[in-house]
Structure formats: C-alpha cells, structure tokens
Amino acid sequence: MYHPRELYPSLGTSYRLGHPQPGADTSFPPALAEGYRYPDLDTPKLDCFLSGIEAAPHTLAAPPPLPLLPSALGPEAAPPPPEALHSLPGVSLSLENQELWKEFSAVGTEMIITKAGRRMFPACRVSVTGLDQEARYLFLLDVVPVDGARYRWQGQRWEPSGKAEPRLPDRVYIHPDSPATGAHWMRQPVSFHRVKLTNSTLDPHGHLILHSMHKYQPRIHLVRAAQLCSQHWGGVASFRFPETTFISVTAYQNPRITQLKIAANPFAKGFRENGRNCTVLGYKEHDDTPGGPCDSTLCGDIRESNPEQAPAPPEAAPAPVPPCSGPSAEAYLLHPAAFHGAPNHPLARNPSFPEASDSGRPAPYSAAFLELQPGPGGSAYQAAPSAAPFAPHFIQGGPFPLPYPGPGGYLDMGSKPMY
DNA sequence: TCAACTTCCACCTTTGAAGCGC
DNA sequence: AGCGCTTCAAAGGTGGAAGTTG
Numbered sequence: 084m085y086h087p088r089e090l091y092p093s094l095g096t097s098y099r100l101g102h103p104q105p106g107a108d109t110s111f112p113p114a115l116a117e118g119y120r121y122p123d124l125d126t127p128k129l130d131c132f133l134s135g136i137e138a139a140p141h142t143l144a145a146p147p148p149l150p151l152l153p154s155a156l157g158p159e160a161a162p163p164p165p166e167a168l169h170s171l172p173g174v175s176l177s178l179e180n181q182e183l184w185k186e187f188s189a190v191g192t193e194m195i196i197t198k199a200g201r202r203m204f205p206a207c208r209v210s211v212t213g214l215d216q217e218a219r220y221l222f223l224l225d226v227v228p229v230d231g232a233r234y235r236w237q238g239q240r241w242e243p244s245g246k247a248e249p250r251l252p253d254r255v256y257i258h259p260d261s262p263a264t265g266a267h268w269m270r271q272p273v274s275f276h277r278v279k280l281t282n283s284t285l286d287p288h289g290h291l292i293l294h295s296m297h298k299y300q301p302r303i304h305l306v307r308a309a310q311l312c313s314q315h316w317g318g319v320a321s322f323r324f325p326e327t328t329f330i331s332v333t334a335y336q337n338p339r340i341t342q343l344k345i346a347a348n349p350f351a352k353g354f355r356e357n358g359r360n361c362t363v364l365g366y367k368e369h370d371d372t373p374g375g376p377c378d379s380t381l382c383g384d385i386r387e388s389n390p391e392q393a394p395a396p397p398e399a400a401p402a403p404v405p406p407c408s409g410p411s412a413e414a415y416l417l418h419p420a421a422f423h424g425a426p427n428h429p430l431a432r433n434p435s436f437p438e439a440s441d442s443g444r445p446a447p448y449s450a451a452f453l454e455l456q457p458g459p460g461g462s463a464y465q466a467a468p469s470a471a472p473f474a475p476h477f478i479q480g481g482p483f484p485l486p487y488p489g490p491g492g493y494l495d496m497g498s499k500p501m502y
Numbered sequence: 503t504c505a506a507c508t509t510c511c512a513c514c515t516t517t518g519a520a521g522c523g524c
Numbered sequence: 525a526g527c528g529c530t531t532c533a534a535a536g537g538t539g540g541a542a543g544t545t546g
Contacts, residue, residue, distance in 0.1 A: 195538090195539085197507095197508085197509095198507095198508075198509095201537085201538090202537070202538095204537095204538090235505090282507085295506075295507080296506080332506095333506065333507050333508080334506080334507075334508095334539090334540090335539075335540095341539070341540095344538080344539075345538085345539070348537085348538065348539095349514075349515060349516095349537095349538090350513095350514060350515060350516095350536085350537040350538045350539095351513090351514075351537085351538045351539060352513080352514050352515080352538085353512070353513035353514045353538070353539080354513080354514090354538070354539055354540075
C-alpha cells in the first residue's frame with residue numbers, strides 16, 4: 084500500500100494531501116483537530132523508498148490550496164467543487180454516480196466495515212477526460228479521515244464524541260486495469276466497486292483499514308506512468324468529491340441509510356418489500372450495482388438493464404472488450420509468486436505475455452512490480468536496486484506486506500500506526 | 503447497563519460449467 | 525465439431541438478529 088502522499092515527491096511537505104487545513108472543519112472543537120494531527124503526517128515518506136527515482140518529466144506545479152471540506156454530513160453541507168491536485172494539465176474527473184452519492188450524502192452516508200471486508204456502496208465510479216490517448220496511467224483509490232473526531236449516532240444525527248483513534252496503516256487500492264492507456268481509461272467509466280473496507284488492523288487481505296465511527300472520504304489518484312514501478316512518472320492528479328464523505332460503522336445507525344442501501348443495492352433485494360424483511364421502498368434501484376469478478380473498466384460496471392444511465396459512448400467506436408481473464412495486475416497481486424517463478428505455484432508467468440510499454444494497446448494484463456526479484460530462499464520478493472519507487476518500501480518488513488494482496492491490488496504504505 | 507462489535511443466517515445476484523439441441 | 529441457449533451449482537454480497545465484549 085502506498086500513501087498517495089508518497090507519490091508526489093516534488094511536492095515536498097507543503098501539501099497536506101487529503102486532510103483539512105487547520106480550522107477547515109468547524110464542526111468539531113479545535114481540540115479534536117489538534118488531536119488529529121498525526122506525527123508522521125508531515126514526514127516525506129517518499130524519501131524512504133524513492134531514492135534513485137528520476138525526476139518526473141513534468142515539473143509538478145505548486146499545488147493550489149485545498150478547498151474546505153464540507154463541515155458535516157448532511158444536507159446542510161454545501162459541497163464545494165471537487166478538488167484536484169493537478170500536474171496533469173487538462174485532465175478532469177467526474178463522479179459518474181453523483182446523484183446516488185448525493186442521495187446518500189443528504190442523509191449522511193454510512194459504510195459498513197467488517198473484519199472480512201465489506202464493499203463500498205455506492206462505489207466510486209468516475210469518468211476521466213483529457214488523458215493522453217497513448218500514455219499509460221495508474222488509477223488509485225484511498226480513503227482518508229476527514230477530521231480528527233470520533234462520531235456517535237445520537238438518534239437523529241451524527242455528532243462528534245471524542246478524538247479520533249490513532250491513524251491506521253495507509254493503504255491504497257490500485258485499479259486492476261492499471262497501468263492502462265489514456266484511451267482505455269477514457270473509453271468508459273472507471274469503477275472501484277471492488278474496494279473493500281475493513282476494521283481489522285491485522286487485515287491480511289489488503290483491504291482498506293478504517294476505524295469504526297469515524298468520518299472518511301475516498302480519494303482518487305491518477306498517475307501517469309508506464310508501470311507501477313516505472314521510473315518515469317509523468318505527473319499526478321488527485322481528486323476527491325465532497326459527496327462521497329461517509330462515516331464507517333459496523334452496523335447501520337441511521338435507518339434511512341439502511342432503507343437507501345436496501346433500495347439501491349441489488350444484493351440487498353432480499354430485504355425489500357417483496358423480500359423477507361423490508362419495510363420501505365420507493366427508491367429506484369440505481370445503476371451502481373456491483374460487478375462480478377471482472378474488475379475491468381470495460382465490464383461489470385455498466386448494466387445493460389439500465390443503459391440510460393450509462394454514459395454516452397464516445398464518438399469513436401470502442402475497441403473490443405478485452406477478456407477479463409488472463410494475466411493482470413490483479414492476478415499478479417493475488418499470486419505474485421506466479422510472476423516470479425516461485426516453485427509449486429499454479430500460475431506460471433506466460434512468456435508470451437507482453438510487458439506494459441508506454442504505447443500501444445491498453446494492458447490490463449500487464450504485471451506490476453516486475454522489478455521485484457525473489458529474495459533469499461525464493462520466498463521473499465525484493466526490489467532490484469534500481470527499481471522504482473514502490474518496490475523498496477513495498478517489501479519493508481517482509482516478503483510482501485501482504486503475502487497475497489487482495490483482489491484489485493492493494494499496496495501497503497506501511498505508514499507507522501501509532502500504537 | 504449499554505454501546506459497539508462479531509458472528510451467523512436467509513436471501514439475493516452473478517458467474518461459469520455442464521448439458522442439450524441444432 | 526462448433527455454436528447458442530438453458531439450467532444449475534457455487535461463490536460472494538446484503539442487512540438483520542442475536543450473542544459477545546469492554
């Protein structure tokens with residue numbers, strides 16, 4: 084897992100990525116904001132694993148000041164425009180299922196977190212424009228605390244009820260299509276529906292770890308790079324959308340949220356009126372249904388049953404949908420050993436399988452971390468000395484932070500939990 | 503005592519394999 | 525043999541209920 088902060092070395096420490104400026108959120112006492120200041124937040128984590136990386140071809144512009152985050156969940160929060168940290172000129176991101184998010188946000192979005200990991204609903208689904216058709220990009224998602232408070236449901240609303248728990252290890256979800264060309268990403272919306280949230284601090288699956296009863300916000304990062312370990316990073320863009328703020332819970336507190344989830348999530352159909360235990364209907368099922376095992380942006384996100392909500396197809400005829408099987412970043416992350424010739428592993432790296440290049444066909448099958456080399460004994464995976472930004476940190480503390488990172492591909496940033 | 507958490511459950515969707523007919 | 529369709533089982537996602545924990 085990588086904290087996106089570490090993706091932007093040239094920004095130094097001047098940019099407090101993902102966290103409000105002091106005083107930005109007035110919904111909780113200053114004392115809470117103070118308590119939220121994590122000691123490692125201003126430490127340039129990149130230094131520990133970015134040595135040797137070449138400067139990005141684009142000079143990263145000084146980031147603009149971050150807009151203020153909404154002060155609280157609920158209808159009173161006037162959402163500022165999506166903020167973006169930009170060093171990718173012309174690139175813009177829009178939240179595809181914004182209306183659904185707004186419905187939840189108006190009530191106060193809650194996300195269930197479990198030990199085994201629970202998907203987000205609604206999921207983040209975005210469409211991107213302005214990418215270089217031929218260049219390759221990585222799509223990343225992480226979830227960051229919005230403020231320094233712990234929250235409590237008071238029957239009618241969420242209210243701060245103390246300081247936030249110490250920050251947990253930062254993890255980032257890598258979209259399994261990464262890296263892929265700009266044409267691939269722009270062909271249709273990019274969905275992060277397979278992201279899972281957990282409250283297990285020892286989670287072995289690589290899910291994003293959150294504290295219960297805390298307020299979080301997803302962020303989406305776009306990185307121009309040929310590979311996850313590319314030494315040439317051509318810029319980054321970071322986005323977040325105010326309406327995607329949510330409070331993590333182990334059980335729904337607000338019954339209106341329960342109703343919305345049941346109404347909008349097809350997996351909860353069993354709880355609807357005609358199901359075993361549903362009390363409310365009236366919500367139209369949204370086209371935010373989770374997809375199947377295929378994580379590609381090219382399948383699983385847009386339901387044919389509701390084509391009206393699918394974005395208009397680009398003028399150019401879309402390329403044939405690539406198969407979702409076969410080698411992929413996800414496959415690598417699930418079975419890294421297979422890509423490194425570890426013995427007795429069912430998956431062997433296919434020599435006919437091309438590595439990602441910086442041009443040509445989108446490569447949902449490109450294997451990430453190809454620079455990682457089997458370590459002593461063949462069980463550990465270490466980075467080649469020249470390899471790239473991720474690798475050295477990635478292996479910190481063991482063969483892999485996650486022996487078999489979970490579906491979709493997560494990276495463990497290994498930020499110090501404060502215990 | 504109680505809020506928060508965990509576990510289990512029934513119900514649902516999705517997917518892919520198997521079977522069948524043309 | 526190849527193709528398309530249907531059926532079915534398995535996997536996995538869902539919120540609710542009840543039990544557990546601190």
